[in-house]
Amino acid sequence: MRRKLLPKLQCPHCWNKFPVADVLWIATHPDLLGDPVLSADDPLRFLPSRFTTAGTAIDERGSTCQSLACPRCHLGIANVLLEHPTRILSIVGTPSSGKSYFLTSCAWQLRQKLGASFALAFSDADPVSNRVLTSNEQQLFLQDDPEKLVFLEKTQLEGSAYDSVQLEPGQATILPQPYLFTIRPTSQHVNARGAAKLTEVLCLYDNAGEHFLPGSESPLSPTTQHLARSKNLMFVFDPTQDARFRARLRGLSSDPQLGQLARAFRQDVVLLEMASRVRLHSGMPADEKLRQPLTIVVTKSDIWESLLSGEDIRSDPYLIDQRDDGGMLGVVDKGRVERVSDLLESLLTEIVPEFISAVRDTALRVLYVPVSATGVSPQIESSSGMLKVKASKIDPWWVTVPFIYEFSRWKNVVGSTRESSARTSEIRNTDGV
Ligand SMILES: Nc1nc2c(ncn2[C@@H]2O[C@H](COP(=O)(O)OP(=O)(O)O)[C@@H](O)[C@H]2O)c(=O)[nH]1
Ligand SMILES: [Mg+2]
Numbered sequence: 001m002r003r004k005l006l007p008k009l010q011c012p013h014c015w016n017k018f019p020v021a022d023v024l025w026i027a028t029h030p031d032l033l034g035d036p037v038l039s040a041d042d043p044l045r046f047l048p049s050r051f052t053t054a055g056t057a058i059d060e061r062g063s064t065c066q067s068l069a070c071p072r073c074h075l076g077i078a079n080v081l082l083e084h085p086t087r088i089l090s091i092v093g094t095p096s097s098g099k100s101y102f103l104t105s106c107a108w109q110l111r112q113k114l115g116a117s118f119a120l121a122f123s124d125a126d127p128v129s130n131r132v133l134t135s136n137e138q139q140l141f142l143q144d145d146p147e148k149l150v151f152l153e154k155t156q157l158e159g160s161a162y163d164s165v166q167l168e169p170g171q172a173t174i175l176p177q178p179y180l181f182t183i184r185p186t187s188q189h190v191n192a193r194g195a196a197k198l199t200e201v202l203c204l205y206d207n208a209g210e211h212f213l214p215g216s217e218s219p220l221s222p223t224t225q226h227l228a229r230s231k232n233l234m235f236v237f238d239p240t241q242d243a244r245f246r247a248r249l250r251g252l253s254s255d256p257q258l259g260q261l262a263r264a265f266r267q268d269v270v271l272l273e274m275a276s277r278v279r280l281h282s283g284m285p286a287d288e289k290l291r292q293p294l295t296i297v298v299t300k301s302d303i304w305e306s307l308l309s310g311e312d313i314r315s316d317p318y319l320i321d322q323r324d325d326g327g328m329l330g331v332v333d334k335g336r337v338e339r340v341s342d343l344l345e346s347l348l349t350e351i352v353p354e355f356i357s358a359v360r361d362t363a364l365r366v367l368y369v370p371v372s373a374t375g376v377s378p379q380i381e382s383s384s385g386m387l388k389v390k391a392s393k394i395d396p397w398w399v400t401v402p403f404i405y406e407f408s409r410w411k412n413v414v415g416s417t418r419e420s421s422a423r424t425s426e427i428r429n430t431d432g433v
């Protein structure tokens, strides 16, 4: 079957939109090293004039090529981007709020849960650009020694999580590396027959929190421009960074982040800064509320769980809708998620009212989701003084909820309790698959 290509696509590195016919190829002949937009060590990018019978380009030294690149920034374009639409979800938060741990636990659990409970295949669309995340997953979840103390390296402002390109000769522009995943209904999915049409590419960005501190954006480092294109903005709020929360938690938790290693950033300021960048990049007036939904991901719930009495925030709010013809649809219990969201909003209004005011000024549609990326507190490793977690103790709570709730807004991919009339049954324990 011939591949059906999109007429236009958007580069996940520099957000340039271009016709598929303009995509460049990456030379493979060893003599063709050195690309003007990248570096002397990168193979040349070129617009081909010769192709093999299979339709792949041949470079000027006669070698067959495989990989594609963006005509503007020359960074790699995964093949799947030519065929399926991309949805950007951006994750924002202050430094050390837990963005990288959240993304890592979330990616790991989405791989397990979307397959087992939602009949959706979740796979790396671009293994090269996902490598930092994959190695973080390995670090937290695939340790041979369960007693090992593990941790994630801090996301660098520049370096492995960012690419440097020369969009203008002699001027380096820093672009954030996207994480790209394909989401495709499997043969068990109720809409398996429409799988090709329903397949989407999910594009995530893990940003160093420093990029969101007011005043840090320069034209040469347009690292946060993806925000304006994001379908759902996820703001990671860390209660341990607030002195009033820390006071409430004294005696309830011995997490080092409440005492010795406490950090304090104004999270309302960073949220408002995020909102103003979205407005700036999408040409909106300063007082207008953002169009996309805002998810406030309230992290480290293992520390403050006891402040939210009456709701279970550990077991997943998912159900399975099993049809007679064998098809299945994973369903989000929206009622439960929204009840928890309301409770959490009340708690935050009581303790951090100015943050909630900032949220209400920012967006019309808001969901508050409690998550714990680790399910347990880190400890201070005596030899290094660093916060680390024992590998065997890691057991995330609700990390997939912000994403799966968002997927339920997409068409025909994930159900929700309000849409589903059918007999839904509680999901059996799908953890530890
Ligand atoms: N107790 C607890 N600590 C967490 C959790 N997630 C992250 N942390 C700690 O928070 C710190 C910062 O996390 P990180 O993801 O690197 O923050 P980022 O700068 O926002 O990417 C790390 O030292 C983690 O140990 C969690 O779910 N529970
Ligand atoms: Mg980070």
Ligand SMILES: [Zn+2]
Pocket (backbone or CB within 6 Å): 011, 012, 013, 014, 015, 016, 070, 071, 072, 073, 074, 075
């Ligand atoms: Zn590009």
